[in-house]
Amino acid sequence: AQTVTQSQPEMSVQEAETVTLSCTYDTSESDYYLFWYKQPPSRQMILVIRQEAYKQQNATENRFSVNFQKAAKSFSLKISDSQLGDAAMYFCAYTEYGGGGTSYGKLTFGQGTILTVHP
Amino acid sequence: DGGITQSPKYLFRKEGQNVTLSCEQNLNHDAMYWYRQDPGQGLRLIYYSQIVNDFQKGDIAEGYSVSREKKESFPLTVTSAQKNPTAFYLCAAGVSGELFFGEGSRLTVL
Numbered sequence: 001a002q003t004v005t006q007s008q009p010e011m012s013v014q015e016a017e018t019v020t021l022s023c024t025y026d027t028s029e030s031d032y033y034l035f036w037y038k039q040p041p042s043r044q045m046i047l048v049i050r051q052e053a054y055k056q057q058n059a060t061e062n063r064f065s066v067n068f069q070k071a072a073k074s075f076s077l078k079i080s081d082s083q084l085g086d087a088a089m090y091f092c093a094y095t096e097y098g099g100g101g102t103s104y105g106k107l108t109f110g111q112g113t114i115l116t117v118h119p
Numbered sequence: 120d121g122g123i124t125q126s127p128k129y130l131f132r133k134e135g136q137n138v139t140l141s142c143e144q145n146l147n148h149d150a151m152y153w154y155r156q157d158p159g160q161g162l163r164l165i166y167y168s169q170i171v172n173d174f175q176k177g178d179i180a181e182g183y184s185v186s187r188e189k190k191e192s193f194p195l196t197v198t199s200a201q202k203n204p205t206a207f208y209l210c211a212a213g214v215s216g217e218l219f220f221g222e223g224s225r226l227t228v229l
Contacts, residue, residue: 035217042222043222044220044223045209045211045218095215105150105152105169105213105215106164106167107152107162107216107218109161109162109163111159112160
């Protein structure tokens with residue numbers, strides 16, 4: 001079974017600085033998707049960024065970027081120029097690639113990392 | 120507004136009662152999901168449905184039931200067989216793991 005591990009229960013960062021959240025995963029599949037989701041105090045989950053395993057290039061979305069190391073099964077999230085609105089719980093998630101299978105689209109989540117942003 | 124609508128936001132249940140959480144979507148996605156979130160833990164998959172009139176158990180389906188009679192609707196029933204139902208429940212819809220989530224329903228057993 002696939003597992004996703006986030007080893008940092010809590011992280012903090014000063015406003016305008018950069019922070020990196022860590023995630024490792026375990027799978028025997030070669031094709032899959034990885035995601036970072038954000039859960040602000042409102043509790044509604046929001047997709048931050050997505051990475052396809054077959055792509056070597058790291059995904060970037062504005063201030064958010066990932067460092068995807070497929071061989072090491074590592075998938076970290078870097079938040080640059082941190083803002084107060086970035087404060088939330090962040091979840092790393094995994095799903096298998098390929099339409100039609102019963103597992104397709106099922107997300108396996110890590111335990112989450114609470115990010116605090118200090119003004 | 121487009122999205123996922125969950126109701127009620129807060130629900131209290133006496134032990135031994137079944138309760139049903141509603142989830143409606145207007146995003147036209149075939150796949151819908153129910154997750155449970157406990158404090159300090161990630162989301163765990165309860166049930167999912169990839170098409171109308173079909174659904175599969177997730178990792179923690181015991182004590183729960185679902186139906187998928189319409190594409191737009193995927194209600195979750197928490198039965199009296201669920202021994203520890205107090206939790207935050209999230210419904211989602213999407214494709215390829217890119218999920219849109221509702222605002223959640225918090226269930227408390229009295």
